[in-house]
Structure formats: structure tokens, C-alpha cells
Amino acid sequence: MSYLIQHRQQKILELLAGKEHVSVTDLSKSLDVSEVTIRTDLNKLDKLGKIARIHGGAYLIEERLKQEYTFQTRKSLNHSNKQKIGALASTFVDSSDCILLDSSSTVLTLAQAIKKRNDLKDITVIPTGIWTAIELMGCSNINVLLPGGYLRHTTGSITGLPTNDFFRDLLIQKAFLGAWGISYGEGLTDTHLLEIELKKFIITRAREVIILVDGSKFRQIGLSAYANINQVSKIITDASAPAEEVERIRNSGVEVLIAN
Amino acid sequence: MSYLIQHRQQKILELLAGKEHVSVTDLSKSLDVSEVTIRTDLNKLDKLGKIARIHGGAYLIEERLKQEYTFQTRKSLNHSNKQKIGALASTFVDSSDCILLDSSSTVLTLAQAIKKRNDLKDITVIPTGIWTAIELMGCSNINVLLPGGYLRHTTGSITGLPTNDFFRDLLIQKAFLGAWGISYGEGLTDTHLLEIELKKFIITRAREVIILVDGSKFRQIGLSAYANINQVSKIITDASAPAEEVERIRNSGVEVLIAN
DNA sequence: ATTAATTTACGATTACTTACAATATTTTTT
DNA sequence: AAAAAATATTGTAAGTAATCGTAAATTAAT
Structure with a gap:
């Protein structure tokens, strides 16, 4: 590697x-x-x-550059692998579900996969990123419930106190989350504190947490962890994920699925 | 092989x-x-x-991936008029303001005009439509506070009970609203009940209400009114607005500005 | 048999790490 | 508040590892 x-x-x-x-x-x-x-x-x-x-x-400091590395560019990294992950993840969505999709680019491919499935009836999607919201806007069978909050211009994610307030009264069936880094020891990490806080909170409000990460996220460690490995029910990744780390995670009892 | x-x-x-x-x-x-x-x-x-x-x-080396949200700048006949209205309206925005922009296409031109003004420091914009939010996303001097709520497929506007809840604790300095129809007798009307409810509510939370309507909106009447003419502080329109109606409104004490 | 494509071999180049002395920053002492 | 000590960060140099380009040797294709 x-x-x-x-x-x-x-x-x-x-x-x-x-x-x-x-x-x-x-x-x-x-x-x-x-x-x-x-x-x-x-x-x-x-x-x-x-x-x-x-x-x-x-x-x-330069605002210009921050925008250069926005969502659009992140999206193109590992895109084909991410698409496979999204496709596999979409099989875990059922009709009448109320699911949460976070603002990561990997999870966006799940949104795209859900769009293609016309067997799903009346599902409610709560996206914590504006791009996912837009992706799902056209679909008549999908209710998009947007959380309130501050819009981060670098990533298009919605965070802040208002966002946490929004989730306080909700109960989500399935939360699909990405991560900046994942490892057996450090758990699921991210780089932005507000997003970490939000994800921590979302996990407490979700019955099932499903993680979507492409292989490059293994062996990367972010600023801080938002969850331990054993707090999630499924991890979906691709074949480029390091086998020994996957094995370690599986041994701890967490289901890891490899998308092909 | x-x-x-x-x-x-x-x-x-x-x-x-x-x-x-x-x-x-x-x-x-x-x-x-x-x-x-x-x-x-x-x-x-x-x-x-x-x-x-x-x-x-x-x-x-990929050619810069085009922003895929293919901005549906609604191809309206009055676009240049709307732009003039937006430009004039932007002169009423000051630094440190907290303003609300609704999801109408006329108000979107205000967002575009605000973007161009780099003398404005630290303003907070609450958009009730997703397109306005995206329009303002890149600007470092603008805080975008997105209200929670259901996303309407057709217009990209954010409405519903969660949206009203969101505004309950807020106090907005200036609310810039569009309308589907405007007349001295019927007041400000719209066609969608959820949006009407929301606008009624917003008006109660705003210190100053400024209406942006192009001339074609006069003599149109929607499904239901969200406000009377005298509930607003300013109406900004263009030269195509019927003079006698403008005069009637002015006589009732409401300021009407014609953008050129 | 001739040409094109690929491999092997190897010195040159580039990238990375370890080690260390010089500088900057923070903490402790006076 | 200044001086001294402790800690962290820095750039440089030397050593190791990976990658490079070239050319001769080998293999495949026509």
C-alpha cells in the first residue's frame, strides 16, 4: 500500500x-x-x-482555498469504491423507514443508490448535509426532513446547537454515518468538533448505526473519536480495507461487510 | 494472459x-x-x-467537476426586473444584521446582490429555501442558519411544523418575503398553505418586513393571504407595477420603492 | 526473420527516516 | 517580572529504502 x-x-x-x-x-x-x-x-x-x-x-486562512477542497472534490476521491459501498448499503433500507444520512461523501452515494430503488415506498430521510438533501429532492417517494442549524460552507454540513436541538425529540431507525478515520483501537474519528458532537448525539437517538467508510479511512485517525467500534451495528467498506484490521473488528463482534 | x-x-x-x-x-x-x-x-x-x-x-487530471446542482434559475421573463429589485433591496442590509430570506425567486436575486457586497461584515442569513442557502454558502462573511423542516420537491422551500418550531425562539431584524399575489384589497397572498402558515408566523417574529415583488404579481390573487398590506414596512417592486395600485398602497401609509 | 513489447539489471534520483544540534516556546524558579 | 530550566519544534545531515530512466537481453507477434 x-x-x-x-x-x-x-x-x-x-x-x-x-x-x-x-x-x-x-x-x-x-x-x-x-x-x-x-x-x-x-x-x-x-x-x-x-x-x-x-x-x-x-x-x-484563505477562504478561497477552503472552498477548493469542498465536498465536490472529496466526492471524486475513491468514487467507484464509494459507489459500491453505497449500493450495498441501500439494501438495508426498507419501505416506511426513517433514516438519517450524514454529510460524508461516501454516504452521498447511498442517497444516489436509494434514488434508483423504486421499490421503496414512503421513506423519510434526514440528511445532515445539504448536498444529500438536494440529491434526494426530486424523488416523490422520499420525504426529506432537513435539520436546522448552521451551514458549513466547506462541506455543506449542518451543525451547531440548533441541530442538536432538532434531534432531541426524534427517534431514528437507522443512521448511516461516514468517518474521517476508523481503527479498532481509536474507533470512529472525525476532524471537526461540531460534527463530532453531532454524531455523538445522533448515535444516542438512533436504534441502528451503520458506518460507511472506504478502505482509505482505515489507518487514518482524526482529531477526536465520536464512537467506539462496538457502538455500531454494521460497518460497510470496500475490498481495499486492510484485512487484518477488518478481522480484528469482526472478532470484537461487529459485522463488517465488504462491497464488491 | x-x-x-x-x-x-x-x-x-x-x-x-x-x-x-x-x-x-x-x-x-x-x-x-x-x-x-x-x-x-x-x-x-x-x-x-x-x-x-x-x-x-x-x-x-479531471476538468473541474461541474457543480451538479444545475441551478434551476427559474427562467422567468422578468429576470432582469427581479435583479433590479434584488439590488435595491440589498441596500437595506447592514453589517451584523440577522435577516431572513424566503424561498421565492425574487428574493433569490437579493441573495445574489448581497454576495456582491463585500462591505458587509458578519451578517446572519436565515433562508427558508435551499437554493438561497446554496447561493450564500461560499461567502465567508455570511453565516447561513438553515431552519429545520420538510423540503418541498417543487420549490426547494423548507416548511412544516419543525420550521415553525425553529422560528419560535428567534427574533429576526429584517424579513425579506416574496408573494404569489399582491393587491391593496386582498393583501399578500400565496398558493401553498404550509408556506402561508410559515410566513404568517415569520411576520410575528420579525421587526421589519420587506416585500419583494415584481410587477406581474399585482392583480394576481393566491389561495389565501398571509398578511395585510399595512403589516409590512416596505414593498420593493419594478416599473411594471400598475401605477394606480401602487398609489393606493402608498396612500395607506406603506412605503413602495420602484427599482430601476 | 524482423519488429515490437516486455523484462531484467543497474546506477542515478527521489523520498523517507533516524539522529542531533540549534532555535523557539512554555514552565518553573528566583 | 526576569532568569533559568524544561519541553517542543525546527532544519540539516547522513543513512536507508523506494522509484526512476536507460539499455541490453528476452519474449511475443506478424
């Missing part, structure tokens, strides 16, 4: 777009390379004018 | 289309040829401009 520098640097920018600031130490751990490598990466990106280097890490 | 070169290179492109990044090592293994062969393939594809070569592999 050879890493490409381009890939890594893009990941750094992606991370930065989500949380404005990154530290060399965290990046080193998350991306599994030495700190020196991260430093040269950051210095390179600094020279290119893409980030602002500071002692201990880097900042991304 | 002998492949044709073109076949193999096509396969590389296909793999790339899904993964965005590919490494020489992985390609060599999966296509069962030596790394040198892969390298010459990649270099060839690079020369053709189909991929971008980097140390260790290659990445896809």
Missing part, C-alpha cells in the same frame, strides 16, 4: 479545510509518516502559498 | 477514474506486468495529457 506524496498533501489540505489548524504531531500520527516528512510537506505547501506555516503546525 | 497495450492503458485510466491516485507498484501487481512497463505506460499517458505523472504513480 504505497503512499503517494500528492495524495498525502491533498489529505493535509483536506484536513485543514475542515478544521482550520493542524499540528505536525497530529498529522504525523494520522497519516502514519515521520514528522520530518510532514514538515517538508507543510513547507512545500507553504511555498506554494496554499497554507500558512506556523510553529508546530499550519493554518489555512 | 497477454493483453494489448491499449487495453492495458485503458484499464489504467479506468482504475484511475475511480481511485484518483494510482501507484506504479499496485498497477504492476493488479495488471500483472513489470513496473517498467507500467512506467512507460504512465509516461505515455502523461505525454498525451490524459494523466499527471508523479513520483510513485499518477493522478487523474
